[in-house]
Amino acid sequence: MPVVDAAWQEWLRTNAARGCTMDSMIGAMVQTGFAADAAAKAVHGAFGAFGVVASGAAASPVAAGGIEAALRQTAPSAPGAPGVQRTPYAYDHGPVARGNTIRAFDRDVQVLMRCERPQVIVFANVLSPEECDEVIERSRHRLKRSTIVDPATGQEDVIRNRTSEGIWYQRGEDAFIERLDQRIASLMNWPVENGEGLQILHYGPTGEYRPHFDYFPPDQPGSMVHTARGGQRVATLVIYLNDVPDGGETIFPEAGLSVAAKQGGAVYFRYMNGQRQLDPLTLHGGAPVRAGDKWIMTKWMRERAYV
Structure with missing residues (x-):
């Protein structure tokens, strides 16, 4: 089973700071071989240790309202605009042609x-x-x-x-x-x-x-x-x-x-x-x-x- 070494600590810090949700980070660690409880402990510890969110379940976007709420609260800023992108991402028609x-x-x-x-x-x-x-x-x-x-x-x-x-x-x-x-x-x-x-x-x-x-x-x-x-x-x-x-x-x-x-x-x-x-x-x-x-x-x- 993998261990939370220096490289994983760097990954946790970077992705917590970028606004990734706890659920997504836990899921990513599980897919690489971590046990679910070990991944959850590491991710929750990272959010607390690096001061990304306040401690306690109510302060976590995931705990407060699930992934959708987390995305609304922590999505990246729009290019050229300061601060945090507060509105949900709007899915429009992509440029790739239709058809099979x-x-x-x-x-x-x-x-x-x-x-x-x-x-x-x-x-x-x-x-x-x-x-x-x-x-x-x-x-x-x-x-x-x-x-x-x-x-x-x-x-x-x-x-x-x-x-x-x-x-x-x-x-x-x-x-x-x-x-x-x-x-x-x-x-x-x-x-x-x-x-x-x-x-x-x-x-x-x-x-x-x-x-x-x-x-x-x-x-x-x-x-x-x-x-x-x-x-x-x-x-x-x-x-x-x-x-x-x-x-x-x-x-x-x-x-x-x-x-x-x-x-x-x-x-x-x-x-x-x-x-x-x-x-x-x-x-x-x-x-x-x-x-x-x-x-x-x-x-x-x-x-x-x-x-």
Whole structure:
């Protein structure tokens, strides 16, 4: 069974401060192997120890009114606006085309599942097996330890909450990467110039990425460093480059949703609506790899042209 070591303490502190609900954090810990009572004790201790909420059941948003109340009280600020986003996230029509098959530039992509809250779509056949293999072989010898953005400074740091190796490709770096960029932009129905470069990640046995948000928390100073280059992130597409025999799912603890890694498939999720609100239900993570390894390719889209 896992233990609450320094890395988990950092994860607890960061996610409590970001406004994640107790229920979602407990659920995320249980999915990684903690006993439910041990996870609850650690999360409740974190909220008290770090002063995120006052002690006592009545002070906890979860205890006072469940997850929906917690989301209303602790959702992140809207981009460019100070303070806390007090109104519930408004779900509007996303940009991805309707239908069970979507023509994405040069390829037909199948829709396996759509979820409305949060806005999540699971796809099959985004990349062919041959394309997946080519991405892996191109990337294998260029991997470096993955980083995260420090919310206070905007600098990229290595932490134990993210146990992966990765590389970045420049957008349109060569003909092969340009074709993938065009296909992904078409599938996400968002301008190709608004996309960050493709990121390739490799997770070995036990590798994981604990639950987090992909958007930059607007109330944290370090986010300004990144939003200056194209605005806030609006949506993510994670493409699975290989089959994972056990574990490695993309989990959404707030939604009770888990997407298994299947070669060529992908999961899309959108977290900024037309009002520029940010959706706290898109808290997500990469579950530990329990057998084999995992290769993924990620595309993040911005509000404006990413430079």
